[in-house]
Amino acid sequence: MTDVRVPTLGESVTEATVATWFVKPGAAVGPDEILCELETDKVTVEVRAPEAGVLGEIVAQEGETVGVNALLATLLPAGASAAPAQSKSEGPAAPQPAAPNFQEVKMTDVMVPALGESVSEATVSTWFKKPGDAVAQDEILCELETDKVSVEVPAPVAGTLREILAAEGETVAAGGKLAVMAEGAGGAVAAPKAAAPAAAPAPAAGGKDVEHAPAAKKAMAEAGLSPDQVTGTGRDGRIMKEDVAAAAAAPTPAPAPVQTTQVSIAPPPASVPRAPVPAEDAAREERVKMTRLRxxxxxxxxxxxxxxxxxxxxxxxxxxxxxxxxxxxxxxxxxxxxxxxxxxxxxxxxxxxxxxxxxxxxxxxxxxxxxxxxxxxxxxxxxxxxxxxxxxxxxxxxxxxxxxxxxxxxxxxxxxxxxxxxxxxxxxxxxxxxxxxxxxxxxxxxxxxxxxxxxxxxxxxxxxxxxxxxxxxxxxxxxxxxxxxxxxxxxxxxxxxxxxxxxxxxxxxxxxxx
Structure with a gap:
C-alpha cells in the first residue's frame, strides 16, 4: 500500500484546501494520473498518483484543509490490467481503443522545466503545435510565462505530439506534466486523443460533476453572483477566483448594482470597482488580461x-x-x-x-x-x-x-x-x-x-x-x-x-x- 500525501506547496505556503477529487475509491489509476486538486491562497496544485494501482481510502475529503505532507489517500496495488483503461475513459467508449496504441510506441512526457529559484508555477502562454503534429527533437512546443520571464519548452524527443494536458491559459507547477509525445511515427493514434478533451466539457456543462474552487464560491457569495453568470476557465469549466473577479468587473448593466453592494460591504484591497461605462464607449474599448509579468x-x-x-x-x-x-x-x-x-x-x-x-x-x-x-x-x-x-x-x-x-x-x-x-x-x-x-x-x-x-x-x-x-x-x-x-x-x-x-x-x- 502506498500513501498519497500533500506535496510541497511553495515557499511560505503551509496548508491547502482539498478542492476536487477526480477519482473515486476502488477506481484503477495509472502512474502520474491526476487524483485530486488542492487550492492554496496562491495557486491550484494537482496531486498525481505516484504509481499505478487502485485508489483505496480517501482520508481528506473535499473542502478539508490539509498541511504539507499530510495523508490524502491510500493507493492499493494494481489489480487487473484492464481496469486502468476502463477508469480513464469514464463514460465515452471512444478512448478505449487507444489503449493498445499507447503500447505500440514509446511514450515520453513533456514536463515543465525548472523555472528558477522561488518560482513554483507558470502559465501556459502559447502552444505552437497541435495534437497529431510531427515534431523534431528540441523543436519548440510551447511557451510558458512566469512572473519574470518567458520559458520555451522544447521537444525532448523526435516524434508526434500525442496529447496536450495543460491548455493555453492554465497554470502549471514546476515539474508538472504538459503533454505526452509518441516517439517515432505516432500521428495515426494522436487524432482520437485530441478528441477526448473536446468530449469532456459536455457533462461539465450541466454542472453536475464540476466542483468550483472554494475561494470562487466565497467570492461569488460576496459579489452576489451565481455560477451561471460566471465563465469558468479552470479544468472542465471549473470556476476560479479570478473568473469571479473578471465577471464582477465586466461593464454590463446587471453587475453594476452588485459592484455597489460589494464596495459598501468589503471594498477590494488592491483595486477600485470600475464605474459603469456608456455603451458607445464600451464598444470602443479593448479588455486584455494582464500578463503574469505585468x-x-x-x-x-x-x-x-x-x-x-x-x-x-x-x-x-x-x-x-x-x-x-x-x-x-x-x-x-x-x-x-x-x-x-x-x-x-x-x-x-x-x-x-x-x-x-x-x-x-x-x-x-x-x-x-x-x-x-x-x-x-x-x-x-x-x-x-x-x-x-x-x-x-x-x-x-x-x-x-x-x-x-x-x-x-x-x-x-x-x-x-x-x-x-x-x-x-x-x-x-x-x-x-x-x-x-x-x-x-x-x-x-x-x-x-x-x-x-x-x-x-x-x-x-x-x-x-x-x-x-x-x-x-x-x-x-x-x-x-x-x-x-x-x-x-x-x-x-x-x-x-x-x-x-x-x-x-x-x-x-x-x-x-x-
Missing amino acids: ATIARRLKDAQNTAAMLTTYNEVDMSAVMDLRTAYKDQFEKKHAVKLGFMGFFVKACCHALKEVPEVNAEIDGGDIIYKNYVHMGVAVGTPSGLVVPVVRDADAKGFAQIEKEIGALGKRGRDGKLTMQEMQGGSFTISNGGVYGSLMSSPILNPPQSGILGMHKIQERPVVVNGQIVIRPMMYLALSYDHRIVDGKGAVTFLVRVKEALEDPRRLLMDL
Whole structure:
C-alpha cells in the first residue's frame, strides 16, 4: 500500500484546501494520473498518483484543509490490467481503443522545466503545435510565462505530439506534466486523443460533476453572483477566483448594482470597482488580461509601498567630468575592449564605492534581523516590450569598467529579446534605474524588495549653475535615492548620494578610493 500525501506547496505556503477529487475509491489509476486538486491562497496544485494501482481510502475529503505532507489517500496495488483503461475513459467508449496504441510506441512526457529559484508555477502562454503534429527533437512546443520571464519548452524527443494536458491559459507547477509525445511515427493514434478533451466539457456543462474552487464560491457569495453568470476557465469549466473577479468587473448593466453592494460591504484591497461605462464607449474599448509579468510588477511595486517605510532624497550632479573623460577615451576604450564606454559603468562604480561607506543601503531586513552584504550584486532596470525587468551584474564591486559595460549590454539585449533566465534576475542587492533614456527629468523610483535602496538616474540637461561665483552652463543630472527608512537613516541616505555625486564629478576619486 502506498500513501498519497500533500506535496510541497511553495515557499511560505503551509496548508491547502482539498478542492476536487477526480477519482473515486476502488477506481484503477495509472502512474502520474491526476487524483485530486488542492487550492492554496496562491495557486491550484494537482496531486498525481505516484504509481499505478487502485485508489483505496480517501482520508481528506473535499473542502478539508490539509498541511504539507499530510495523508490524502491510500493507493492499493494494481489489480487487473484492464481496469486502468476502463477508469480513464469514464463514460465515452471512444478512448478505449487507444489503449493498445499507447503500447505500440514509446511514450515520453513533456514536463515543465525548472523555472528558477522561488518560482513554483507558470502559465501556459502559447502552444505552437497541435495534437497529431510531427515534431523534431528540441523543436519548440510551447511557451510558458512566469512572473519574470518567458520559458520555451522544447521537444525532448523526435516524434508526434500525442496529447496536450495543460491548455493555453492554465497554470502549471514546476515539474508538472504538459503533454505526452509518441516517439517515432505516432500521428495515426494522436487524432482520437485530441478528441477526448473536446468530449469532456459536455457533462461539465450541466454542472453536475464540476466542483468550483472554494475561494470562487466565497467570492461569488460576496459579489452576489451565481455560477451561471460566471465563465469558468479552470479544468472542465471549473470556476476560479479570478473568473469571479473578471465577471464582477465586466461593464454590463446587471453587475453594476452588485459592484455597489460589494464596495459598501468589503471594498477590494488592491483595486477600485470600475464605474459603469456608456455603451458607445464600451464598444470602443479593448479588455486584455494582464500578463503574469505585468501582474507581478504591479503586485511587487504595491507590496514595496505597503511594506517598506519608503522615502526619497534628491541631489544633482555636474556630468562635465564624466562626459570629458568619455570623449577623451571612448575610441581607445572601444578599440581595446570591443564595447562602448557608456554612462552606466560610471554610475555602477560610483554606487559600489558609496555602498562601502554606507553598507545599510546594500542590506535587507529579514524578520527581526538585518542582513549586511559584503558584496554588490547590482540590478540594472531594463525596459522591455513585456514590462520592466531587472537583470543583475554579480559582484559588480570586483569588476572593471569594461566587464561591467559588456555585461550590462549583453543583459539588456537578452532582456529586450525575452531571453533572460531566472538566475540572471535574482539576488540583486541594490538597483539602478535610468529613466533618463526616456527623457525623465525627475522621478521617485520605487524599491525592488527586499532591497533597501534604488538609485534613479535622469536626463542630462544643460542648465545655468554657479561655479566659483560665476554663472556657467553645465550638463546637469538630477539623482534620486529611494530607501527603506526602517533600516537606512536620513544621514546615511544623504551621505550615500553625496558620495555618488562626488565620485561622478571627480572620477579620480574612484581610482584613489576616496
